[in-house]
Amino acid sequence: MFDPAPIPDYNVGTxxxxxxxxxxxxxxxxxxxxxxxxxxxxxxxxxxxxARVEEGEVEFRGEPSAEVLNPGGLVHGGWAMTLLDSALGCAVQTTLEKGVTFVSLDTSVRFVRPITPETGQVRCIGRVQSRGKRIATAEGVIEDRTGRVLATGTTSCFIRPLGH
Known part of the structure; x- marks a missing residue:
């Protein structure tokens, strides 16, 4: 069972x-x-x-709502893409040393099943596939509460010292 969303208690900012x-x-x-x-x-x-962090892997959760629907009444693909992009990038982030950051070079998403507000909370797991000195790649999957795959994605990231 997934945990309740911590949305109201978020400490947000920069x-x-x-x-x-x-x-x-x-x-x-x-x-x-x-x-x-x-x-x-x-x-x-x-x-x-x-929801969870370890070196090379993160788990995000998301709760789609009526505020992110496309004209067809489904959750907009951009919502799922943003969830995957966040998990993929954060998975790479977990491998970085102090003073090092990354920028995404590309992200690819494949939508497998429609997501609706009725889908409820989903989870997205991002895992680093490879981590070189300058390039890292990661893959991820969005699943519903039963483990059905809703979308998959991959990314390549450029690793660089912060401020460069």
Whole structure:
């Protein structure tokens, strides 16, 4: 069973640059879960949150709502894509040393089943596939409460020192 959404209690904002420089990527991600680091403001808007963090893997949760429907009455693909992009990027983030960041080079998403508000809470697991000195790749999956795959995705990320 999935946990209730922590949406009302989100600490949102922008991370302090000194915190980013002095923490590993995994520490930063865990800090969001623990509440001592702010979640990005879009997390509240998109109703996504980090549920679990370990090196090379993160689990996000999301609750689609009527506010993110497309004209056909389904949850907009951009919602699922944002959830995957967040999980994939954060999985890469967990592998980064202090003072290092990344930018996405590309993201690919495949929609397998429709998502509706009735789908309820979903989970998205992002896992690093490879981590080189400058390039990392990750893959992810969005599942419903029964484990049915709703969407899959991959990303490539460019790793660089913060501020460059």
């Amino acid at each position: 991370a302090d640059i000194s915190e980013v420089l002095n923490r590993t990527g995994q520490d930063l991600m865990q800090g969001i879960i623990d509440g001592d680091q702010p979640a990005p403001s879009m997390a509240r808007t998109m109703r996504h949150w980090i």
